[in-house]
Structure formats: C-alpha cells, structure tokens
Amino acid sequence: xxxxxxxxxxxxxxxxxxxxxxxxxxxxxxxxxxxxxxxxxxxxxxxxxxxxxxxxxxxxxxxxxxxxxxxxxxxxxxxxxxxxxxxxxxxxxxxxxxxxxxxxxxxxxxxxxxxxxxxxxxxxxxxxxxxxxxxxxxxxxxxxxxxxxxxxxxxxxxxxxxxxxxxxxxxxxxxxxxxxxxxxxxxxxxxxxxxxxxxxxxxxxxxxxxxxxxxxxxxxxxxxxxxxxxxxxxxxxxxxxxxxxxxxxxxxxxxxxxxxxxxxxxxxxxxxxxxxxxx
DNA sequence: ATTGAGCGT
Numbered sequence: 037x038x039x040x041x042x043x044x045x046x047x048x049x050x051x052x053x054x055x056x057x058x059x060x061x062x063x064x065x066x067x068x069x070x071x072x073x074x075x076x077x078x079x080x081x082x083x084x085x086x087x088x089x090x091x092x093x094x095x096x097x098x099x100x101x102x103x104x105x106x107x108x109x110x111x112x113x114x115x116x117x118x119x120x121x122x123x124x125x126x127x128x129x130x131x132x133x134x135x136x137x138x139x140x141x142x143x144x145x146x147x148x149x150x151x152x153x154x155x156x157x158x159x160x161x162x163x164x165x166x167x168x169x170x171x172x173x174x175x176x177x178x179x180x181x182x183x184x185x186x187x188x189x190x191x192x193x194x195x196x197x198x199x200x201x202x203x204x205x206x207x208x209x210x211x212x213x214x215x216x217x218x219x220x221x222x223x224x225x226x227x228x229x230x231x232x233x234x235x236x237x238x239x240x241x242x243x244x245x246x247x248x249x250x251x252x253x254x255x256x257x258x259x260x261x262x263x264x265x266x267x268x269x270x271x272x273x274x275x276x277x278x279x280x281x282x283x284x285x286x287x288x289x290x291x292x293x294x295x296x297x298x299x300x301x302x303x304x305x306x307x308x309x310x311x312x313x314x315x
Numbered sequence: 316a317t318t319g320a321g322c323g324t
Binding site: 126127128129153155164165166168197199200201202216218219220246247248249257258259261288290291292293 | 316317318319320321322323324
C-alpha cells in the first residue's frame, strides 16, 4: 500500500553521487557484493582490501567460486549479542538507494569488511530496508559495530543502525518471557545501544533496546523500548529510571502498550491505532 | 512530539 496519488517530493532524494541504476543489474540475481580477493595472499592478519573503483561503470562484480566461510549457528541459549564466531552484522534503516556497493564503501576504509548484502524482495527487487555485512573476523565486526553504530551515514542525514546478525535459527526461541517498558523524551542522538547500556548499567536482565525511527527519514521519533528478562527489574526500572538522564535529556519511563510475543503470558493487547495521520 | 516490529542465501 502506498500513497500513490500524492505528489510529494521524495523527502530524501539519493545524492547524485549514488545513482543505483548505474551499477545495479537489471535482474536482481546478484545480491551480494563480494570483495575481490587481494592480489597477494594475505600473509598476516590485518591486511588491506583494495577499495573498489569509485565509479564502477556498468561492470558488475563477478562472483568467484570461493570456499564458503564457515559459520555455524550460535547456541540458542546464548542471547548475548557478542557470541564468538559471529562475523556478520545486521544493518537496518536502509533507504532504497543504499545498495551493496554503498554499504561496502561505508566500511571499506577499515579494510575489514568482507562482503555486504542488501535483502531484496524477490519479485520486485526492491530493498527490504536491511542487510548484512560480513567482516573478516569477529573482532573486526565488533570494532565496526562500536565505531559506526549511531554515527552519520555518508551522504545521508541518518545514522547507522547496526547490530549483531542473529544468523537465522537459534535465537527465535521465545519461551523466555520479556518485559518491556516504554521510554520517551529521548534525545536525538540516542541509539539502541546507548539506551540499552543506560539501563543495563543498573539492571542486568536487560535484553535489548530499540529506538523507534521514522521509516522514511530514518530520524528518531524520540521514544523507544527496553526489554527486560526479569519482571521485577522492569518494575524497578519504571520508577527508578524515570527522569534519569540519557545523553542530554531526562527520560520518561512508563509501561509499554505492548504487543507481547506469543508465549502464553498475560496478553495485555490493546487496540492498536494505525499511525498514519500526522496532521 | 511520544507506544515499534529488524535477521538472509
């Protein structure tokens, strides 16, 4: 569903430097931007990959039969984000013009990115708004996560939203209940990670946090959610953290009008109003 | 200003 009959100018037009059609193949087969292997065998760790040519013409990267990197599923019990062996980061809040090469170029300066991939709709070929970045090592991935998360994306007004890739199976076991709180009055610079760490400093059962952003502009809406594994910590946080500062502003903390995951627990489901009317 | 919805071949 799209507001097709409106003549709104695109709020964030792709900058002229990045015109996806220039290098995007017509057929959405090749979805992964694979790094060409370095000329000389990597003698030591920390070698540099060559940055792809700036204005790659209509030439598309040729897939090379490379040995698949070994990645095994993480333990289901391990909910910790930094499980060793994981070299992939999840990246969200992508705009449609942000393709593999763009994402790759964002991290190429570190010389530690191995590949970048944007998830696309199989039929339409359009970006689903997220992707994956594989790095040369877990440490490299962690370094880039810490360095870039929340910072400005090149040629964009928005900031990087990065997280550990969950690697498909394993992490979707929902027999562990979650207790979520609402956090409002967030400053504009607060990322998921900052919000999470702000609460984790006092509550060890914090599972994660998410700052809600506008899908179109990528800008924060000034509120978010923090998930707890322990109900008493959730309750404590609601009173103790209310008014506490995160970054430059005091937070407003309250109960989340949540759609809880199916788990047999209390279903406090309320009517969900479609937020489509910003008048 | 204020109650989302993100994990692939």
